[in-house]
Amino acid sequence: MDRNIRRMAAFFADATCRLRPHFKAHKTPAIARRQLVAGSCSGLTCATVSEAEIAAEVCDDILIANEVVDPNKCARVAALARRVRMTVAVDSIEGLEAVGRAAATAGATVGVVVDVNVGQMRCGVSPGGDVLRLARRVAATGGVELRGVMGYEGHVVSVPSRAEREAQGRAAMEGLVDSARMLRADGLPCELVSAGGTGTYDISGRVPGVTEIQAGSYVLMDTDYGGLDLPFEQAFWVMGTVISRPTATRVVADCGHKSTTKDHGLPRVRGLQGASVTSLNDEHATIAVPPACGLQIGARVFLIPSHTDPTINLHDVFYVLDGETVVDVWRISARGYPEHRGAVDSLLDPS
Amino acid sequence: MDRNIRRMAAFFADATCRLRPHFKAHKTPAIARRQLVAGSCSGLTCATVSEAEIAAEVCDDILIANEVVDPNKCARVAALARRVRMTVAVDSIEGLEAVGRAAATAGATVGVVVDVNVGQMRCGVSPGGDVLRLARRVAATGGVELRGVMGYEGHVVSVPSRAEREAQGRAAMEGLVDSARMLRADGLPCELVSAGGTGTYDISGRVPGVTEIQAGSYVLMDTDYGGLDLPFEQAFWVMGTVISRPTATRVVADCGHKSTTKDHGLPRVRGLQGASVTSLNDEHATIAVPPACGLQIGARVFLIPSHTDPTINLHDVFYVLDGETVVDVWRISARGYPEHRGAVDSLLDPS
Numbered sequence: 001m002d003r004n005i006r007r008m009a010a011f012f013a014d015a016t017c018r019l020r021p022h023f024k025a026h027k028t029p030a031i032a033r034r035q036l037v038a039g040s041c042s043g044l045t046c047a048t049v050s051e052a053e054i055a056a057e058v059c060d061d062i063l064i065a066n067e068v069v070d071p072n073k074c075a076r077v078a079a080l081a082r083r084v085r086m087t088v089a090v091d092s093i094e095g096l097e098a099v100g101r102a103a104a105t106a107g108a109t110v111g112v113v114v115d116v117n118v119g120q121m122r123c124g125v126s127p128g129g130d131v132l133r134l135a136r137r138v139a140a141t142g143g144v145e146l147r148g149v150m151g152y153e154g155h156v157v158s159v160p161s162r163a164e165r166e167a168q169g170r171a172a173m174e175g176l177v178d179s180a181r182m183l184r185a186d187g188l189p190c191e192l193v194s195a196g197g198t199g200t201y202d203i204s205g206r207v208p209g210v211t212e213i214q215a216g217s218y219v220l221m222d223t224d225y226g227g228l229d230l231p232f233e234q235a236f237w238v239m240g241t242v243i244s245r246p247t248a249t250r251v252v253a254d255c256g257h258k259s260t261t262k263d264h265g266l267p268r269v270r271g272l273q274g275a276s277v278t279s280l281n282d283e284h285a286t287i288a289v290p291p292a293c294g295l296q297i298g299a300r301v302f303l304i305p306s307h308t309d310p311t312i313n314l315h316d317v318f319y320v321l322d323g324e325t326v327v328d329v330w331r332i333s334a335r336g337y338p339e340h341r342g343a344v345d346s347l348l349d350p351s
Numbered sequence: 352m353d354r355n356i357r358r359m360a361a362f363f364a365d366a367t368c369r370l371r372p373h374f375k376a377h378k379t380p381a382i383a384r385r386q387l388v389a390g391s392c393s394g395l396t397c398a399t400v401s402e403a404e405i406a407a408e409v410c411d412d413i414l415i416a417n418e419v420v421d422p423n424k425c426a427r428v429a430a431l432a433r434r435v436r437m438t439v440a441v442d443s444i445e446g447l448e449a450v451g452r453a454a455a456t457a458g459a460t461v462g463v464v465v466d467v468n469v470g471q472m473r474c475g476v477s478p479g480g481d482v483l484r485l486a487r488r489v490a491a492t493g494g495v496e497l498r499g500v501m502g503y504e505g506h507v508v509s510v511p512s513r514a515e516r517e518a519q520g521r522a523a524m525e526g527l528v529d530s531a532r533m534l535r536a537d538g539l540p541c542e543l544v545s546a547g548g549t550g551t552y553d554i555s556g557r558v559p560g561v562t563e564i565q566a567g568s569y570v571l572m573d574t575d576y577g578g579l580d581l582p583f584e585q586a587f588w589v590m591g592t593v594i595s596r597p598t599a600t601r602v603v604a605d606c607g608h609k610s611t612t613k614d615h616g617l618p619r620v621r622g623l624q625g626a627s628v629t630s631l632n633d634e635h636a637t638i639a640v641p642p643a644c645g646l647q648i649g650a651r652v653f654l655i656p657s658h659t660d661p662t663i664n665l666h667d668v669f670y671v672l673d674g675e676t677v678v679d680v681w682r683i684s685a686r687g688y689p690e691h692r693g694a695v696d697s698l699l700d701p702s
Contacts, residue, residue, distance in 0.1 A: 024633065024634070047633065047634045048605075048634060066594070066605070066634065067594035067595050067603075067605075068594070069592060069593075069594050069648055069649050070592045070649065073592075091595050091597065092595065092596065092648050094647070094648040094649060095594065095595070095648055098649065115595075117597060121597075121601075121637075122595075122597075122603055122630075122632070122635055122637055123594065123595035123597060123603050123635070124595075124597065125597070154632070241420060241421045241424075242420075243417070243418035243419070243420050243446065243474065244418050244442050244443065244446070244466075244473075244474035244475075245443065246442065246468060246472075246473075246474060246475065246476070250472075252418075252473055252474050254399075254417070254418075257612075257614055257661060258660070258661055258664050258687075261608075261612070261614075262614055263608055263612075263613055263614070279473075281473070281505070282375065282398065282660050282661060283375070283398045283399060283417060284473055284474070286472075286473055296445070297420055297443050297445040297446055298420050298421065298445060298449065309609070309633050310608060310609055310633060313609050313665070314664070314665070314687060315687060315688065315691070316687050316688060316691055316692045317691045317692070335687075336609075336665060336666065336667050336686075337666065337667060340666070340667055340668045341667045341668070
């Protein structure tokens with residue numbers, strides 16, 4: 001993990017672009033602190049308001065790279081904006097007005113980037129005129145401050161071929177950078193042009209005009225990104241115990257998909273030649289092993305997750321290894337919905 | 352939920368077989384208490400030791416329907432066995448000896464059922480002679496007490512056709528009931544013949560010789576079991592908010608697969624004619640809607656999860672509805688790995 005953090009920081013040390021590590025990947029303040037200390041960062045990226053509330057413990061410049069429209073959530077963003085520099089994405093007038101109202105009520109200023117659909121076909125307005133129209137509206141709205149544009153090329157980050165990924169990545173960034181140019185030509189501020197992920201950090205991160213990259217998975221990695229030509233190492237695993245060996249070629253470990261998600265495919269087994277996970281149930285990993293495999297009942301197995309973010313979201317802590325020694329335990333403070341945990345605590349203890 | 356609990360209890364009120372509700376489905380003591388109060392129960396089923404530690408708050412007869420072999424976990428089972436009646440599954444001599452050692456050390460008696468592979472091809476020994484051999488070994492091991500056999504027909508519970516499910520379910524139970532008969536013929540105790548799930552409760556639950564059914568999902572249901580001919584109603588949903596409406600036929604809500612798993616397929620949208628989830632990312636549900644759909648930015652959507660257990664495991668609380676009114680908040684105490692949360696607390700506060 002330390003090597004991954006250093007490699008990514010070194011890339012951005014040489015670039016005009018900054019890194020805004022995505023907190024959603026690990027939800028762990030202890031890791032975010034290390035990413036920020038390594039340098040080359042503009043702040044942190046978050047996906048949710050509750051992540052931002054926890055990230056604000058370690059960082060004073062936070063982008064929620066996502067639309068926030070619920071009045072209660074907007075009020076929480078506005079409350080945060082009184083303590084740290086907060087920026088949120090908008091892609092609609094309704095969303096913009098919800099943020100503006102909450103900010104005005106709190107006497108805060110919330111930064112806004114216009115979310116541009118760069119081809120992922122999820123949220124975001126189309127590049128060009130639509131971005132300009134919404135940006136003008138931002139500039140005319142109280143409580144908010146236009147800070148630029150963002151566009152996540154989520155449809156590109158996992159493309160296996162580098163040549164193809166570069167071509168698609170640059171094409172995606174064109175509409176985003178053009179939109180930024182239109183804003184500036186119109187006299188509007190456009191400090192942030194925020195984009196990218198682990199699969200495109202050195203593609204989008206080299207496109208002139210992109211000011212920051214929102215990569216997250218690079219810090220711990222998974223089999224999905226591990227299949228690409230990236231200079232990052234697998235740095236976290238899920239440990240299980242072999243609880244059953246019904247046949248010479250089948251063992252079952254107690255780490256199922258409540259510990260390691262399978263939304264990007266089945267996990268792999270670390271360091272066991274010829275072993276592969278054949279099915280993953282709630283609490284069981286069934287593993288095919290070669291007949292001569294020495295894996296006995298009670299042995300530990302380490303799974304390499306296929307998808308960083310949702311796997312970590314299943315856990316409350318990291319056990320931190322230096323070599324083979326556990327040297328610390330880090331709380332994954334922002335896992336799940338911390339605000340709801342608080343809701344119960346306040347009900348149980350109304351004081 | 353109350354109706355589901357009542358219907359299941361009514362089925363078992365008329366049966367010779369008992370219900371042992373599976374705590375892993377919801378991990379929530381407030382729900383387990385209601386299942387037990389409804390009657391017809393022999394105790395609770397758990398999948399993990401940490402679930403059992405929390406289930407023991409509300410129940411004094413717990414079956415961990417899974418192998419436990421790690422010495423620390425066996426010690427925790429033995430500690431529990433000093434307070435409540437504990438039973439665990441074994442399918443190997445190594446596993447049996449690990450449980451026996453821990454029980455002897457703690458001065459406790461841990462009950463044991465032999466886990467029989469009834470066709471799921473996961474854990475378990477083959478029906479017949481192998482079961483008898485391991486059962487004799489249990490009877491000769493200190494610290495443990497032979498209580499019978501279990502076999503989970505996990506390969507049958509979701510078979511869509513009832514006729515096919517009945518045929519396969521009865522075939523699976525044959526080997527289990529035969530094994531129980533062999534134990535008794537050998538003079539061994541066999542109080543428990545534990546099997547079944549939500550999809551087979553009224554199939555395995557009617558097979559003479561089966562003494563209890565481990566159903567869990569029936570209490571809250573999902574789209575997977577909802578597709579079968581079962582008398583249970585969908586009783587939980589994941590609420591999200593529409594944060595983006597980029598086109599007339601596409602909306603995006605802030606409930607992705609960190610809130611609703613997709614291991615049994617994409618969730619459905621409740622009460623919205625013609626709407627369907629087309630993709631589910633970490634924090635986004637992209638929903639195709641008819642052009643005339645009135646779903647606006649800020650509107651609430653309710654997703655029907657495809658798989659009860661892992662979806663609930665993502666959340667810390669249930670908001671409890673009576674009609675449309677929130678009347679309580681229940682803690683999902685056993686979600687994740689409660690024992691690790693404790694590990695951090697003790698590090699942070701060594702007192």
